[in-house]
Amino acid sequence: MEVFDVIVIGAGPTGEVAAGRVAAAGLSTVIVESELAGGECSYWACMPSKALLRPVDLAGEVGRVTGLRLEGAGEGRPIDAAAVLARRDAVVSHYDDAGQARWLDSAGVTLVRGTGRLAGPRRVEVTTSDGGTRTLVANHAVVLATGSRPVIPPVAGLAAAEPWTNREATGVRAVPERLVVIGGGVVACEMAQAMRGLGAREVTMLVRGGELLTRMEPFAGEAVARSLAEQGVDIRTHESAEKVERPEPGGEVTVRLTSGGTITADEILVAAGRRSATGDLGLASVGLPESGPIEVDESMRATGVADGWLYAAGDVNGLALLTHMGKYQARVAADVIVARARGEADDRPGMRDRADRAGAPQVVFTDPQVCAVGRTEAQARAEGFDVRVVEYDMEQVAGGYLLGDGYRGRAKAVVDERRRVLLGVTFVAPGAAELLHAATIAVTAGVTLDDLWHAIPAYPTVGEVWLRLLEAYGL
Ligand SMILES: Cc1cc2nc3c(=O)[nH]c(=O)nc-3n(C[C@H](O)[C@H](O)[C@H](O)COP(=O)(O)OP(=O)(O)OC[C@H]3O[C@@H](n4cnc5c(N)ncnc54)[C@H](O)[C@@H]3O)c2cc1C
Numbered sequence: 001m002e003v004f005d006v007i008v009i010g011a012g013p014t015g016e017v018a019a020g021r022v023a024a025a026g027l028s029t030v031i032v033e034s035e036l037a038g039g040e041c042s043y044w045a046c047m048p049s050k051a052l053l054r055p056v057d058l059a060g061e062v063g064r065v066t067g068l069r070l071e072g073a074g075e076g077r078p079i080d081a082a083a084v085l086a087r088r089d090a091v092v093s094h095y096d097d098a099g100q101a102r103w104l105d106s107a108g109v110t111l112v113r114g115t116g117r118l119a120g121p122r123r124v125e126v127t128t129s130d131g132g133t134r135t136l137v138a139n140h141a142v143v144l145a146t147g148s149r150p151v152i153p154p155v156a157g158l159a160a161a162e163p164w165t166n167r168e169a170t171g172v173r174a175v176p177e178r179l180v181v182i183g184g185g186v187v188a189c190e191m192a193q194a195m196r197g198l199g200a201r202e203v204t205m206l207v208r209g210g211e212l213l214t215r216m217e218p219f220a221g222e223a224v225a226r227s228l229a230e231q232g233v234d235i236r237t238h239e240s241a242e243k244v245e246r247p248e249p250g251g252e253v254t255v256r257l258t259s260g261g262t263i264t265a266d267e268i269l270v271a272a273g274r275r276s277a278t279g280d281l282g283l284a285s286v287g288l289p290e291s292g293p294i295e296v297d298e299s300m301r302a303t304g305v306a307d308g309w310l311y312a313a314g315d316v317n318g319l320a321l322l323t324h325m326g327k328y329q330a331r332v333a334a335d336v337i338v339a340r341a342r343g344e345a346d347d348r349p350g351m352r353d354r355a356d357r358a359g360a361p362q363v364v365f366t367d368p369q370v371c372a373v374g375r376t377e378a379q380a381r382a383e384g385f386d387v388r389v390v391e392y393d394m395e396q397v398a399g400g401y402l403l404g405d406g407y408r409g410r411a412k413a414v415v416d417e418r419r420r421v422l423l424g425v426t427f428v429a430p431g432a433a434e435l436l437h438a439a440t441i442a443v444t445a446g447v448t449l450d451d452l453w454h455a456i457p458a459y460p461t462v463g464e465v466w467l468r469l470l471e472a473y474g475l
């Protein structure tokens, strides 16, 4: 039995931040990782997907500037897919986590390679990579940061066809000629765009409902759908797979559709959402349901566990499946754990999660990018706010139309009329990602419109859309 102050299970971005922060405060800390330190985000999600999307995005941007010409780089296409995949490999450190392991070591965190499982209060059993068992006991806290896993819908033949998930899509070795994508959410849109841009001849998206990106403002999904269609992606709405057949492993896939008809492709990607990785975590040993997201309070403490020693942060608690939110929650949990271990006040600023309640910021890295923070209009109305909405076409901003011919974009602000603050902001435009943080500050800090009026955007930047929104509001 080995005793530490804090045990963290899962060395994704969330677990690493939690472990690093409690260790920096002087608590002895161990982190258990069954695959690669760095987690899904570093090797099979955020980082490789953005490495695949960046050249596609840039090619779109260059194509909009008169006087610049894209030369054929690979097989007559402007993007050399093989070179892009090689850069992706470098971005994921060739799936080697030695650098992360070194960082954990330098941060004073002990890395145990193996699968962790709760075995009663403050106790974690680890099945190590070499098949042995180690028992870890925590003086103060156990933090669950095990992330999430892709959902494979129960479609006949789908699992047996060994579909791609985010792992195979972001780790693609040869871009398929024909790809079918199940889903119309973030992964589906980003990966459809990447594969088409990298040279897939046919990309077909099967979207169960009528729209893409349904958690965002409706105009976001509409703009992305328009753009994907212009790039040649075939978006089938109100359509689902009924049966999937792949007679030869790795061979052609045939998808029978619920509306009748079939599609034949070289690969099928499932992007139908994710569920918390709680399945084999031993949660029943501490009185929690064995599956589903772990319910937490605003200090990330599992609400269903007595004595407050168990915390859950990141994808595993289901609050917001985003790296930056997992890392934020990890900072909240770590600071609370340290304060409680020292017997200090545990409610100082920064020790309670406010950002999830305000609405997590998110960028969907399609072209156009979808950048949103806070509540959508529909959410704000459903919550009973006194809502007023202002919108503005971003191509009318000088900084916007200077960026390229045919530049199109739209901004929407959801205002709480009672307090004259922003409840939510969405920008849908090429290259708008860096505009988002200003909106995040305004929404999270509750800056009034009257104060924003004095925050002058430089001319001619796309940021002038802020001024236009305030003028549209009536200031
Ligand atoms: C294709 C794709 C693209 C994405 N792009 C973005 C993006 O651009 N921006 C963004 O903010 N978010 C993005 N996300 C979401 C982001 O990847 C997740 O929110 C993030 O990885 C969550 O971090 P985490 O540390 O909570 O979990 P994870 O990154 O999943 O890490 C969990 C770790 O725990 C380990 N683990 C699990 N169970 C055990 C166990 N029992 N014992 C030991 N170890 C265990 C796993 O091996 C893993 O290393 C993307 C997701 C996908 C699928």
Ligand SMILES: NC(=O)c1ccc[n+]([C@@H]2O[C@H](COP(=O)([O-])OP(=O)(O)OC[C@H]3O[C@@H](n4cnc5c(N)ncnc54)[C@H](O)[C@@H]3O)[C@@H](O)[C@H]2O)c1
Pocket (backbone or CB within 6 Å): 153, 154, 182, 183, 184, 185, 186, 187, 188, 190, 207, 208, 209, 213, 240, 271, 272, 273, 274, 320, 321, 322, 362, 363, 364, 365
């Ligand atoms: N840029 C980013 O920030 C980024 C990028 C990728 C993923 N992520 C995160 O990863 C998470 C997972 O992404 P995702 O795209 O898998 O999930 P999602 O929730 O965004 O989309 C899931 C899609 O699958 C569809 N779907 C669900 N069940 C289905 C079924 N049985 N049959 C057919 N379609 C079905 C939904 O209607 C939806 O269109 C997201 O919550 C997102 O926050 C973030």
